[in-house]
Amino acid sequence: MRVADLIAYLEELAPPALAESYDNVGLLCGHPEAAITGVYCVLDCLPERVQEAIDRGCNVVVAHHPLIFKGIRRIDARHWTGRALELAIKHDVALYAIHTNLDNVLPGVNTMLARRIGLLTEQIRPLRPMQGxxxxxxxxxxxxxxxxxxxxxxxxxxxxxxxxxxxxxxxxxxxxxxxxxxxxxxxxxxxxxxxxxxxxxxxxxxxxxxxxxxxxxxxxxxxxxxxxxxxxxQNTWQDHGAGAVADLPTPLPFADFLRQVCQGLGIGHVRHTEPGPGKLVRRVAVCGGAGAFLLDDAKRAGADVLLTGDVKHHEFLEATTGTVFVDVGHYESERLVADELALKIKEKFATFAVHLPEPGQVQSPVHWFTL
Ligand SMILES: [Zn+2]
The missing domain is CATH 3.30.70.120 (Alpha-Beta Plaits)
Structure with missing residues (x-):
């Protein structure tokens, strides 16, 4: 099986044309004609992950976040980006990024997230359907x-x-x-x-x-x-778009909903805005990564909550009525992507091994200190 066969499958799953214009998805390094010895799925393509791929005999790393994003002018091994690239090139490891194209497709990142927190799968639809x-x-x-x-x-x-x-x-x-x-x-x-x-x-x-x-x-x-x-x-395309929205099977008091989110995502804390007294959560909007820009869409969709990561102070201030922000963390909202991608690739290809970092090998770059 060639790298090109894997790329064809991934691009069927998440067409690169559906990526945002600022993004840099696809094959970032390597040769499409190379034979695949194994695939390593990760969220971030850090040098440690590339080394782990090499150690496991994998010559393809599929990452959600593109290692080369805004363009680079030099491969400087003093920076982690340069080290990861240097390692990949030295060891003939192909690097592939599947980022906002996987965010914008259904099923994609937001379907994975919606399922994990217990939303009704059959209801999942894009929060901001695509235009043009x-x-x-x-x-x-x-x-x-x-x-x-x-x-x-x-x-x-x-x-x-x-x-x-x-x-x-x-x-x-x-x-x-x-x-x-x-x-x-x-x-x-x-x-x-x-x-x-x-x-x-x-x-x-x-x-x-x-x-x-x-x-x-x-x-x-x-x-x-x-x-x-x-x-x-001029039609909006209802099939794909940013974020996702769906209902819970039964409305939950806000604190019970947060408990369910923490269990579903395997996390111990979330940040959120004031829910108001007796807040019930029925409809939930989600966006893996940084999705605060979807607050107005979540309000229009009648969502009780917008669950995402990376919410900034001034964005929290906007959620004063109706829709409550729940910020689970960028890493926490997307770490499931590597697992789900590995599952899909395994299902599709039986001729090479698909590996993931061991539990505990990867953690959020953000650590919490609590008294
Ligand atoms: Zn992200």
Whole structure:
């Protein structure tokens, strides 16, 4: 199995096109054609983690946080980033980052987090659905060829509306064309105006599937010159986006909810804003990492709580009514990502070992002192 096979799977799971524009996801170091000896899944690609990967015979490290994020000008082994890169390059270890693309897909980081704290799995939906990620495709095809063209476009990723697959719309009409010199028309003759019965097929296409869908359309369509319209849509894409929201199976008093969160995430403390007297928690918004920017979305969704990490003082001050901030810590909200990724990769590939750091080998960079 090659690194490229693993990348193909990870990019199916979390298409890089769904990453935020500031992010740096994908293969950061290494060769896609290298044969995989083992995969090591981590949250942060620290030099210690790269060394552990080498010690376990793994030549791929899959990390949530990109080791190279804002760009680097030198590989300086005096800094941990440089040391991690130096180690990886010296030992032929490929580094792969699956970051905000895994945050923005469902199921992804936020589904993992929502499950761990006991939200209703079947309800999980994006808190801030994506914009500008959907295209409309209309094409014109003889009726006899329409089923084949539709099947090809569906198989390439078109025609999904929420949980409905293989969606399309068709109308009958007349197509007009005159084949020019040098053409080899499916119907009609060179130089003679032609009018033929056609179907207009319309489908939704996620922007990141555009190339695959157009290739499938052209390969399956009988005409040598395929007529189609591809246009951007203003629709929000309900399937993916930032954060997630869902209800608890039964509403819980605020303190009981926090107990459930601590148990689910294996933590002993959280920070939170004032819940007010008798606060019941029914609907919960979550965002792994730093998700305070989603407070207004959480309020609009009617969430009683926004659970995330890295909440700053002035952000806490914004949560004065309705939605209570629960800050479990950045590391604590995302450490489950490595475990879940390892599980998924193991399920998919049986030909190489998938390892995780031992319990206790990794800890939050933030330590707590309590009297
Ligand atoms: Zn993070």
């Amino acid at each position: 990620q959907l295209l409309g495709l209309a094409t014109f095809v003889p009726a006899a060829d329409a089923p084949r063209v539709l099947q090809a476009c569906w198989a390439a990723g078109a025609g999904q509306v929420g949980q409905y697959h293989n969606c399309a719309f068709q109308t009958e009409g007349q197509g007009f064309f005159t084949p020019g010199t040098g053409t080899n028309p499916h119907t009609g003759q060179v130089g003679r105006p032609e009018q033929t019965q056609e179907l207009r097929l319309e489908l939704l296409v996620p922007a990141h599937r555009q190339r695959a869908v157009l290739a499938a359309l052209k390969a399956s369509h009988p005409y040598e010159e395929v007529a189609y319209y591809l246009y951007p849509l």
